[in-house]
Amino acid sequence: xxxxxxxxxxxxxxGSAVVLQAVAVRRxxxxxxLGSTLARRLLTSPAYLAALVLVALGFALSFVALRTLPLxxxxxxxxxxxxxxxxxxxxxxxxxxxxxxxxxxVALGxxxVALALSVASxxxxxxxxxxxxxxxxxxLLLGVVAWRVAARPPAxxxxxxxxxxAGCGYALxxxxxxxxxxxxxxxxxxxxxxxAGALGGCxxxxxxxxxxxxxxxxxxxxxxxxxxxxxxALLGLVLVGDRALPGRGLLATVAFVLVLAGxxxxxRFGSPESLAEPEPVSAQG
Numbered sequence: 001x002x003x004x005x006x007x008x009x010x011x012x013x014x015g016s017a018v019v020l021q022a023v024a025v026r027r028x029x030x031x032x033x034l035g036s037t038l039a040r041r042l043l044t045s046p047a048y049l050a051a052l053v054l055v056a057l058g059f060a061l062s063f064v065a066l067r068t069l070p071l072x073x074x075x076x077x078x079x080x081x082x083x084x085x086x087x088x089x090x091x092x093x094x095x096x097x098x099x100x101x102x103x104x105x106v107a108l109g110x111x112x113v114a115l116a117l118s119v120a121s122x123x124x125x126x127x128x129x130x131x132x133x134x135x136x137x138x139x140l141l142l143g144v145v146a147w148r149v150a151a152r153p154p155a156x157x158x159x160x161x162x163x164x165x166a167g168c169g170y171a172l173x174x175x176x177x178x179x180x181x182x183x184x185x186x187x188x189x190x191x192x193x194x195x196a197g198a199l200g201g202c203x204x205x206x207x208x209x210x211x212x213x214x215x216x217x218x219x220x221x222x223x224x225x226x227x228x229x230x231x232x233a234l235l236g237l238v239l240v241g242d243r244a245l246p247g248r249g250l251l252a253t254v255a256f257v258l259v260l261a262g263x264x265x266x267x268r269f270g271s272p273e274s275l276a277e278p279e280p281v282s283a284q285g
Contacts, residue, residue: 006064006065014085020054066178111258112259118249118252139195142168142169155214167227
């Protein structure tokens with residue numbers, strides 16, 4: 001029960017944080033890329049600092065949940081933060097939804113619930129010897145690719161691509177949190193998985209900010225959530241030993257289809273006529 005409550009709290013934090021991030025990044029130039037300028041501008045924004053507090057709290061709750069629950073279940077539960085982000089986007093950012101957008105959210109939510117129901121709970125399994133180094137290599141590769149994409153001219157599709165990469169970063173962070181052993185603190189600094197998770201998390205935060213400057217908040221959140229959930233689930237299945245419950249393989253497959261279809265329906269390549277947001281405010285207002 002404690003683990004499930006932590007997952008619910010983490011979803012609430014992550015959904016609220018992404019909207020605060022969207023408010024903060026509206027003051028950034030559209031062509032902002034990865035680098036010290038991005039960090040300096042964001043770290044002087046009260047809204048973004050509040051978002052960081054929520055992100056940290058959400059991660060702490062997820063970490064507690066991952067001690068007793070499989071990665072698959074925690075990722076699916078956290079993804080319900082999309083509904084929180086969607087509701088707050090309507091209230092605070094002026095986002096407007098069509099029936100297709102609402103259907104996409106319902107499909108995404110149903111798929112995430114089905115994913116949780118299709119996975120067997122299991123204790124954390126020790127990763128194979130090469131897995132931590134592999135995670136670190138994947139995080140470094142993600143950083144190189146993200147740098148190149150962030151340097152492209154600003155466009156909605158670029159924003160959604162950055163959101164997908166942010167989801168990959170969050171998935172790496174989640175897997176690292178799942179496999180590191182906090183009972184051996186002296187050995188943690190030498191664990192490549194710890195550094196992979198730290199790099200993945202930092203990249204995810206930066207890429208989310210850039211994505212929110214190029215595309216509306218709900219499509220960005222949908223793309224990030226779907227990627228984080230599916231990539232995290234796949235990594236858990238392959239590297240940690242998470243498995244679907246006996247007889248529920250078909251349910252897991254259908255759930256993946258619902259998640260991806262729902263995310264695509266919400267994102268719709270950032271179609272401005274379905275999810276419109278107010279014009280960015282000026283630095284003075």
